[in-house]
Structures are given as structure tokens and as C-alpha cells.
Amino acid sequence: MARLFGTDGVRGVANTELTCAIAYRLGQAAATFLGSSIVVGRDTRKSGDMLQAAVVAGITSAGGDALLAGVIPTPGVALLVRELRAAGGIVISASHNPPEYNGIKFFDDQGFKLPDDVEDSIQAFVESGGLEANLAEGESMPVGDSVGAAVDVDEACEIYIQHAVDSVTSQGITFEGMHIALDTGHGASSLTSAEALRRLGAQVTVINDDFDGNDINVGCGSTNLGPLKQLMAECGADVGIAHDGDADRVMLMAKDGTDIDGDRVEAVMAVDMKMRGALPQDTVVSTVMTNLGFVRAMHANGIKVIQTKVGDRYVLEAMREGGYAIGGEQSGHMIMLDYNSTGDGLVTACQFLAAVKRSGKTVDEAIKVMERLPQTLVNVRVRDKHLLDDNEPIWASVREAEQAMGDAGRVLVRTSGTEPLVRVMVEAVDKKTAEEKAEAIASVVRAEIG
Numbered sequence: 001m002a003r004l005f006g007t008d009g010v011r012g013v014a015n016t017e018l019t020c021a022i023a024y025r026l027g028q029a030a031a032t033f034l035g036s037s038i039v040v041g042r043d044t045r046k047s048g049d050m051l052q053a054a055v056v057a058g059i060t061s062a063g064g065d066a067l068l069a070g071v072i073p074t075p076g077v078a079l080l081v082r083e084l085r086a087a088g089g090i091v092i093s094a095s096h097n098p099p100e101y102n103g104i105k106f107f108d109d110q111g112f113k114l115p116d117d118v119e120d121s122i123q124a125f126v127e128s129g130g131l132e133a134n135l136a137e138g139e140s141m142p143v144g145d146s147v148g149a150a151v152d153v154d155e156a157c158e159i160y161i162q163h164a165v166d167s168v169t170s171q172g173i174t175f176e177g178m179h180i181a182l183d184t185g186h187g188a189s190s191l192t193s194a195e196a197l198r199r200l201g202a203q204v205t206v207i208n209d210d211f212d213g214n215d216i217n218v219g220c221g222s223t224n225l226g227p228l229k230q231l232m233a234e235c236g237a238d239v240g241i242a243h244d245g246d247a248d249r250v251m252l253m254a255k256d257g258t259d260i261d262g263d264r265v266e267a268v269m270a271v272d273m274k275m276r277g278a279l280p281q282d283t284v285v286s287t288v289m290t291n292l293g294f295v296r297a298m299h300a301n302g303i304k305v306i307q308t309k310v311g312d313r314y315v316l317e318a319m320r321e322g323g324y325a326i327g328g329e330q331s332g333h334m335i336m337l338d339y340n341s342t343g344d345g346l347v348t349a350c351q352f353l354a355a356v357k358r359s360g361k362t363v364d365e366a367i368k369v370m371e372r373l374p375q376t377l378v379n380v381r382v383r384d385k386h387l388l389d390d391n392e393p394i395w396a397s398v399r400e401a402e403q404a405m406g407d408a409g410r411v412l413v414r415t416s417g418t419e420p421l422v423r424v425m426v427e428a429v430d431k432k433t434a435e436e437k438a439e440a441i442a443s444v445v446r447a448e449i450g
Helices: 020-034 047-061 074-083 116-127 156-169 193-199 226-235 262-275 292-300 312-322 345-359 363-369 392-408 431-449
Strands: 010-013 037-042 065-071 088-092 101-107 150-152 179-183 203-207 239-243 250-254 283-287 304-308 326-328 334-336 375-381 409-415 421-428
Touching (some): 020 037, 020 047, 020 101, 020 116, 037 047, 037 074, 047 065, 047 088, 065 074, 074 101, 074 156, 074 345, 156 193, 179 193, 179 226, 193 203, 193 345, 203 226, 226 239, 226 250, 239 345, 250 345, 250 363, 262 283, 262 292, 262 326, 262 363, 283 312, 292 304, 312 334, 334 345, 345 363, 375 431, 392 421, 409 431
Parallel strands (some): 037 065, 037 088, 065 150, 179 203, 283 304
Antiparallel strands (some): 010 101, 088 101, 239 250, 375 421, 409 421
16 A cells, blocks of 8 residues: 655645645544544645544544634644643644645644654554544444533734744844835745734735635745735835745745745854854755755755755754754755744744844845755656656666766765655756756656656
């Protein structure tokens, strides 16, 4: 049986791949494996109502209480788990994926994602028929006053907003005089980010902060920066911020339209943290996808870089093992353990802007701490991503590109953790070479397994 959990929870097209039956069993698993009180939050997808109902039914059927946070960013659920002293958390979201997808991801009682062995135990529980099929001899399903309840969490978004605000004001910094353009991608941050930034003193011009359940991530947000760039040109903002559907990541934009990806964000914050003596062991964590320019910039500033497999769970694992404070991905997932236990798009944006403020520079000047090498990423939709591993023609094309570029380039080919995609990334000293080599490999992928 294929693994149920991807790199970020259980995910698929809602009502076909991710069904209410699976959601119900996963709710039961939360109460069974984590404990009796589970915070449940969701993003703005239309299928969120359906899947939340199934998850809550599962939790309460197993005797657990579901603490309903409503529409809220994923990091808000991680925070609430700790604030409410809950046994765990569930987020119903497919993050940056299209509206027809949805997902279910878990947090433990400290707001951390679950380790592989616990996920494997949950999968076995779900596939064997859930609680009904796993009762010990003599046990029965909860009945009467033993079933759980669903309880609304008052001011759930307010708790998260104030947490983000406090993370900046505690440093004696405000965003007075700063004009911020914001694209919330019709997602969960529509209820939180603009309010937090305004409380910090910024002038905020926001787009895509409405939602109908079918527009999340569609042509906007952190996966499509076109609308943000247009907004900035129209309103003259000093900086732009864009979130994905559940706001666990963020992409920014400089006044001149330059994209500020996770590498640049981490570079600015890491240098600032080192200067303040707030960077444990003068070390940061990133993934193998990070731009070589980031690594060079960190070394130039006396900062060590530890690289992991792609996926924020692997970044977090390395951070916890080594006692590091900051780690992130080029895609905009950034984990700052001083503030939250998972990727947090709003807090990341706030801490980046605080670092810029402290430097006395403009955003455009601050990001010059690193020079980004040209990098091309091509996503190829395939019929079965598991066919990649043993396909010799694809790997021959990779070797050919690597040999042609030598030390002046880098190739990374991997499967998506959440979609039927093969991602081809090529980094080179010039854009033309990166594009040509990436497309050459992608064409082989299409021909072989597309």
C-alpha cells in the first residue's frame, strides 16, 4: 500500500482521493494517538466544511473534544495547540495547491508535525478500519457522556494576530512610515495579516482578501506574484507580501519589483540574528534547493549552512537536533523556533521587516546581502511519479547536463511530495544555460513518464 502521508500531511483531490471516510478515520486517529482535545482549523476551500465535519465526527466518536478554530492560518493552529494546552492539532488545508485539492495535517501537543513512525501507525489504523476495527477485546465505542463535543474557540484569529504583533513590538520596533502591499491569495491569511501589519503601524493596501471557496491560490498569492507586482506599481508600496492558501509560507517583493524568495528572506534575517548574538552556533538550515548564492552569502558572513532534503519537516528535524533557531526553504517556508513551531508566513514577514528596519536600509538595499545565481525550475506532470527512480534515460540526461556544466552548475531532479509532478531544477552561471539544460531534462521526463 502506498504511503498515505506526503511531506505535509494527507493530501489529494477532495471527495475522490481525500474522502470523508478517510477524514473520519483520521479524526479518530487524532483522538486515539494524540489525546482527548484536538484543535481543528481550516483554510478557505469549499471542501473544508465537508472534511471538517468528517474530522470532527471522527474525533468526537473516539471520545475526544474538537476545539474549532475556524478559518485560520496553519501556524495559528500550531500556536493554539500550545496556548490551549491541547493534545494536538489538525489543519484542513492543501496549502499552495489548487482549490479542488485539500489536505489534513497533524500537530502534536507542542505544535510540531508528527514523526514518520507515528504517521505510519496512523496509516495502519486508518487502513484497518479505524477505531471500530481496533477495539481491544471487551471494549466498545464511546456512548452517552463518553462521546466528545465540538467547541468553538473564541478569538482564535485574534490570539494569532496578537502573537505576531508582539513578536515585533517586543523588540522595540514598529512599521510606522512603511507602506505594504499585501496579497492574501483568497486564503486563510485574509483574516489575519492585514490587521497585524496595521497594528504595527504600517499602511496596508490589500488584494484578494475575499474568498468564495473556489478561488484560493488561483492566479494570485505566493505562487503567482503577478497581481502583487501590479498592485505595487499602482500604489507605490515600499514592499510587497504574498501568502499561499494557509499562510505557512510567504514571498516578498522589493519596491523595484524584485522577487524576494525564501533564500533572500533567510539571508537577511540570519545576518541580523548573528549581529544581535541571536543565531545559535552561527548556523542556519536550508534545503538542497537553496540557491548557491545563499550559501556563498552565509559563508561570507561567517555563518554555517546545513542543507536537508526538500520539505519543511526535514528542515525542522535538523533544527531540533542541532539546536538551531532559523531554517527555511526557497519556496518561502521559514521556521523560526523563537516564535513558532512550524512555518509561519506572517511572523516571517514581520521578522524580515524588523531586520530591515534595524539595518537602517531600504528593503531593496537589504536584500543585496546575497546575489542569486540564475536558477530554472520546470514542473512536469507525470502519470506516476514513482517511475522516476528507475528510469535510466532520465538520469542519463541529468548526467549529461552535469558533465556539460561542471563546477559552474547544479542539477536537482525530484518528485513533488504532494502532487503527481517531477520537479527539474538547474542552476547555472547564466540564465540561458539554466533554462536550456532544465528544458532538455524536462523533455526526457515528459517522453518517458509524462
